Amino acid sequence: MSEQEMPTLGGEYQYGFKDDITPVFTTGEGLTEDIVREISAAKNEPQWMLDFRLKAYKIYQRLSMPNFGPDLSTLDFEHINYFRRDTDKVARNWEDVPEDIKKTFDRLGVPEAERKYLAGSSAQYESEVVYHNMKDDFTKLGIVFMSTDDAVQQYPDLVKQYFGKLILPQDNKMAALNSAVWSGGTFIYVPKGVKTDVPIQSYFRINEGNSGQFERTLIIVDEGASVNYVEGCTAPNYSQDSLHAAVVEVNVLKDAYCRYTTIQNWSDNVYSLETKRAQAFENATMEWVDGNLGSKITMKYPSVYLNGEHARGTMLSIAFAGAASDGTGIDSDTGARMIHNAKNTSSSIVSKSLCKDGGQVDYRGQVRFGRDSDGSFAHVECDTIIMDDKSASDTIPFNEILNGNVSMEHEAKVSKISEEQLYYLMSRGISEEKATEMIIMGFVEPFTKELPMEYAVELNRLIEYQMEGSVG
Amino acid sequence: MLDLKKYPDVAAYVQAVAEPKWFTEKRIEALDELKNLKMPSFQKIRYRNWPIRVKKDLNNVKSEIPLPEDIDENAVTMVQTGQQTLLTNVSEKLQKQGVIICDWKTALDEHPELVKKYFMQKAIKITENKLTAEHVAKLTSGILVYIPKNVILKDPLTMYFIQDALQKIDYVHHVLLVADINSEVSYLENILTVGTEKTTANIIVEVIALEGSHVKFASVDRLGKNTTVYLNRRGYLKRDAKIDWSLGMMSDGNIVGDYDSELVGAGSHAETKVVAISTGEQVQGIDTRVTNYGRNSIGHILQHGVILQRSNLVFNGIGHVEKGAIGADAQQESRVLMLSRYARGDANPILLIDDNNVTAGHAASVGRVDEQQLYYLMSRGLPKKMAERLVIRGFLGPVLAAIPSRSIQIELENMIERKLVDGQKDE
Amino acid sequence: MSTLEVKDLHVSIEGKNILKGVNLKLATGEIHAIMGPNGTGKSTLSEAIMGNPAYKVDQGEILLDGENILDLPVDERARAGLFLAMQYPAEIPGVTNAEFIRGAINARRAEDNPISVRNFLKKLDKTMSFLDMTEEMADRYLNEGFSGGEKKRNEILQLMMIEPKFAILDEIDSGLDIDALKVVSKGVNEMRGQDFGSLIITHYQRLLNYIVPDVVHVMMDGRIVAQGGPELAKQLEDEGYAGLRDELGLDIKLTDEDA
Structure with missing residues (x-):
């Protein structure tokens, strides 16, 4: 562990800088049915997507906020800006990205990372993707990598087949909200048999206060293919809170492999309320690697529906909750769900949590063995270190077993250093x-x-x- | 003056049994508050549509059940059938030591100071939820056990509480066990049902373990198939007190088991062992909680369950360490054997930790009988099915071994054997 | 020359008095052995010198080069030149042996002058091969899953890498087979010299055949009851602790003595 590898940092959130950007288009504060229509129109969407949004908006109005976990009463939905477009077009090289926005991503090291070790990279700024590019080698393999907005226009059949199928708008209130106002996010399609280890990355940035970022990511890994996807997130510090309510759907087809890595480092004025779900078909593998270091409140429980025989699902996560700059503690309520719906499926959850300075880290999870999950296996391990007497942690795992021929092991430990x-x-x-x-x-x-x-x-x-x- | 006009059934009952006024006041308090209270809530235990509320009027009812033949009159401490007490065996020696063992009516008449001080005061509050309030309002049987300071009882106290389901009456029963400073007692209760009428049982057991006392509490529950049960057992532990719970859940009907130890005193220690067999179409929801308040308090939970046929067993294990419980230890283990493809089992080990200077952990597993x-x-x-039954008996061993009576151990083993043989037929 | 001096040391654990006035002086260039039956406070003495917070010093002083170090936390005592090879080294998952040792060496150097990776690896390779340790031991997590013998060897590896002024070896021989014992002794003898002093705590004389001490102290019931040269260890081997106790006319119950 040399000094080079582990430099000492100043005592501030280092991504807290902000830029002054005047949006090209915004729907302003608050949300109405008209605003949902405006967003759809701004994107020139087909009728079916508008219908989907309007239906979701009705569901959003009907559903109530979750009755478990952190206190969300301070989240002010009235004053959120639900859509904000800062540039007219998606650039394919960094020179075409508006100067101010490019500067932001330069400071975040995104273009440099892309040059060095990524197969493709995209960057979302507020509501929309401002940049995406994939190296030629990978384009030639037939991998599709673009914003989900573009995919609706360019790959309507694929989008129609998979969009909103794993996560229905009625799943939860934040999923309904995302379905109504979604914008941006990543679309990836990897054709049959195409394998790539080199990561594809998306970087999400919220710049303004009171912002809502509702990206929608859809990944389809076709039979025998593989993909390694990485996302990172940061935002400036503001006194006004922002909301990040993403929906991510991942489909891993027969014999395919997907690894989805997230390093979430939102500033501590962001509510990160995400719904992430994957389904793994026969002999497919889905791996979530999930690091939660920022946000004021995080609620996120990525799941894998193991729908084919011998499918595998894993979750490897860390969460770190410390003090927020307003003097309160960060509340990280995260976990995983593994749903065994087919024979001989296996899953593993390893969760490592740390809290200090009044932070709260909770693990909330579910392992379910359905009626047809004969021969399946699940392993869960939750470790927590509470570093001082101001911090606290709950571990709340649910294990539901509807089949006699399965096995599950679950272990958890909470301690100080x-x-x-x-x-x-x-x-x-x-x-x-x-x-x-x-x-x-x-x-x-x-x-x-x-x-x-x-x-x-x-x-x-x-x-x-x-x-x-x-x-x- | 007590106003009983609102509750004519209470008025008639208290007159019939000549109940002391101060206790009737508690009933009225409970009844008046009932509408403001909530049903108790447990993770993943869905019981709201069960007939678990005690709806029938308060009524003084005679029971016709005779003393069961297999009970050895000399070996038991007390036998109650329905609201009656059939037999009380308290030796002169115990009486001389100041030990009190009496039925509820006698407790109210002769030991009001103990009842007033401890009944639904420390471990459980009358208004904790709808079912606890209903319990007080409709209470018709029970016992008081008091072990004085420094008294150490070597022989176990053995109780039989027989629910009368020959008649359509609810069974509302209370056990108040107070172990005074530095006393020791081993207590065994058998709760069973005679009859098959559809009935509701609401049973609350309070164990008050004062400073330095040690209570070994064992139970064998064999309530009937048509009895819907709310069974709340709760310990309240002062400094350096210890309770060893060994709870054998062998009932045949739907049941909510709400077990809790409140580790109030520094150095207090609760060991809770629960074994359960679920059969037929029954649902057993078992919520075992230990709350550490005191410094260096220790709360351990071990739950082993076997699930057969189309039954459903939920094990919640909750280790809750409150802020300030420095040096506390909260450990738990839930293991479930699934022996049927039509059954359902839930094992939910929950840790709620509000202090950092603690050790806390849990383990849960679900699986089949160990192949090795x-x-x-x-x-x-050995033929496979017999071998399987032997392995399962070993799995249920932690509680079996803690039953302080060899004859009841054997009875329990036979019962487990019967349940397993029946269950294996459906496999 | 450096000195380590223990003066009238009284130590208790959880309110129980273990050390009842220990006096000891050792200089670099010397190797002392402390022998004694089980439960007489030998490990307590080593932990108290190192500064384990679980041990409470009730009275007395510990002087390193004449300076009282009792107020120093354990890490500062280590940087001042003390080393304790522990009987039960802690396991630390996720931290490799090599990065840990490098961290320990750099903790003794100026922040802007860390040991170069090359020099570090050179020294590490050399020392590991000297101690018959396989290369993969460097990349394994600190003590995690190590056998008893591997842990002891690893303590000596750290000793040789860190090069302290004074090393206390707490029952380094317990649970070792003869080959491992030879390797461990080889390590300590290699360190022997004008700039190094060691306090070897052991129950058995066997280790002292390989590391010959200059002075032998015998400890019983929290005190040093006898002192002598290497011949004292031999005498103990022949007569046992009970024999020595009776010779000295002490009224002490030995814990491993049959009741």
């Missing part, structure tokens, strides 16, 4: 601060080792930043 |  480990490291001359950091890094290592190298370094940096001043 | 063990037994020539 081990004094024995601390003493041992310090007895070798390592300071308490450094020793604490080492133990924490070791604790999340099962997660970081699964990240692409550049992300692992980034994540270690973020954790180190979060850990600052945690001793003494 | 099965193979080993079968390699010795």
